[in-house]
Amino acid sequence: MKRSLLLCVLSLLVCLSACLALAEETGEAVPQDFVTLNLGDASEAVTALQNRLRDIGYLTEKATGSYDEATRDAVLRVQDNYGIEETGVADPDTQELIFGECYMPLKSGDSGDLVKALQQRLKAISLYSDAVDGKYGATTEQGVQIFQKLYGLEVTGAADINTLTMLYSDLNDREILPAPTPTPQPGAITVTTGETVKFTKKLAYGSTGANVQKLQERLKELGFFTYKKTTTGFYKNTQAAVKQFQEYNSLPVTGTVDEATWNAIFNDASAVPASATPRPSPEPTPVPYFVDVDVRNQVTKVFTYDENGDYTVLARVMICSTGTTSYPSKPGTYTLTGRKARWCTFPKWGGGTAQYWTKINSEIAFHSIMYINYDPDRPNMSTFNHLGKRASHGCIRLHTQDAKWVYNNIGAGTQVYIHNDSNTDSELVAFAKYRKSNPGDTVLSAEGYDFNAAPPAYRRMRSGAFGSDVLWAQLTLEQLGYFKDTTATGYYGPLTASAVKRFQKANGIKVDGVLGEKTYAALCAAQIKAQPTPVPADTPAPTQTAAPETAAKAQ
Secondary structure (H helix, E strand, O other): OHHHHHHHHHHHHHHHHHHHHHHHHHOOOOOEOOOOEOOOOEOHHHHHHHHHHHHOOOOOOOOOOEOOHHHHHHHHHHHHHHOOOOOOOEOHHHHHHHOOOOOOOEOOOOEOHHHHHHHHHHHHOOOOOOOOOOEOOHHHHHHHHHHHHHOOOOOOOOEOHHHHHHHOOOHHHOOOOOOOOOOOOOOOOOOOOOOOOOOOOOEOOOOEOHHHHHHHHHHHHOOOOOOOOOOOEOOHHHHHHHHHHHHHOOOOOOOOEOHHHHHHHHOOOOOOOOOOOOOOOOOOOOOOEEEEEEOOOOEEEEEEEOOOOOEEEEEEEEEEEOEOOOOOOOOEEEEOOOOEEEEEEOHHHOOOEEEEEEEOOOOOEEEEOEEOOOOOOOEOHHHHHOOOOOOEOOOEEEOHHHHHHHHHHOOOOOEEEEEOOOOOOHHHHHHHHHHHHOOOOOOOOOOOOOOOOOOOOOOOEOOOOEOHHHHHHHHHHHHOOOOOOOOOOOEOOHHHHHHHHHHHHHOOOOOOOOEOHHHHHHHHHHHHHHOOOOOOOOOOOOOOOOOHHHHHHHO
16 A cells, blocks of 8 residues: 555656656746857857858858857858958857848859759749759859849849848839949938939848848938948948937937838938937837737737827737746736847757747747747747647747737837737637738728728628728728627628628628628618718808999999
8 A cells, every 4th residue: 555655656756747847848938149159169059150150151160069260250251241340259240140131142153052042042033944953054143133133233143142132032022123223422411313212111120131231321321321331231330320310310219210210311301411410309209009919819919009199000910829828928018128139049948949039028028939940941830830829938929020020110118918808809810810821911001991982893802801992891881880899900800701791681682791792782882872961061142232323322
């Protein structure tokens, strides 16, 4: 009996020990930033750095874990190519670049896996038709030349940093140019062409691409960017120049280039250069966003403020994974400090890395799904597949594109509300799940919607559809009293289908929840019928004119 009891106790202890070990291996913890690495250092961080440098072509030797001269020289080449101060030291800024979108220049005569990747990318956009053999020959060079011409780059046939950054970016956001854009000449400090330089998207720390270099060139003209050369990477030198420009020009000093800052830099002829007297400090503006983490629905919502300064305008819906019931995301309202990191790791809990870490408090942060060894091409698909379920150990995991948006847009002073008391909103949940595979489709703005305006062109709409016509249908159904208990986003979810069914039933149409031709025609007719009848303006009574004889007497 005693022996049996002893074995039982030992068995329980073993199980408990295993559970604790599992918790320590997989639990959520506060991420850590990159640590500066110097010549002579030896650590796992050095090994990870060396492996990454090998992957992107800057290092040929195998990882040893020791920061040797070959590693230093590789870091120097990265810093030189990207316009970072050439120290050979892998400081956090340099590591954020290396573990991010970092490329090795390629030219005719080169060979290897990097050339294969280049050929595959050119083939994907129909600019290369030969075999993907990893040899940078005449056909590869020709494909690069055509790409450079199409996108306004210097036509050299060599795949330099600017070309590679543009080539591997989202080309859907790029405007094809008829010829290379001339580099502005130093000296001018005002816009002289009379043409507006169009804003396309926000630029922030870590952004890359031709627009970053265009920004640096303009800031150089204005005297704010003083580094020896311009590059396609937005790092500390660019950020410092942007902050100084914003300070001089009475803009909020954020270090990011939103539309207002972009227009001030490129399209304001009265922009204050570094050689002039700064403008007075601006009036404080409201924090642009409020973040709502809905644990029950596993949806993170972002609101911006309305004309009254209240955060009522839904701006973004993001699927997420909050903490499990054993490791919950602690409810409460938190004010962000602005603490961020391009990459983070969990060394006390079995390793693993994630991108775009934005601190909420000492235990919770927003960050992306998990990746293997800081490699953006090796996502942990299990963490992606679990988006929409409680799966973390306290942090708010997001789709990588959403985590990047938070990293770039949600700053110090923003309030984050974490709660578990919402009603189920099947419409927003469905939209969040749809965005898991379509992250580029986010909330469509209802601003400017006019109930009296003509409807969009007909398209058969059903569950899963997304677009401005869906938004019109939702807002029209809402005006008619059928679309309730959720928010119009432009996504056709289950509550939109239910609203359509109620409308169909009320109008004697087959009830199937699909906005087909008959339902569309009836909705248009109902919209017109519901419009208020214009009230004719009062016709002013004619002014009485004096009789001729009276007028004569008055003379």
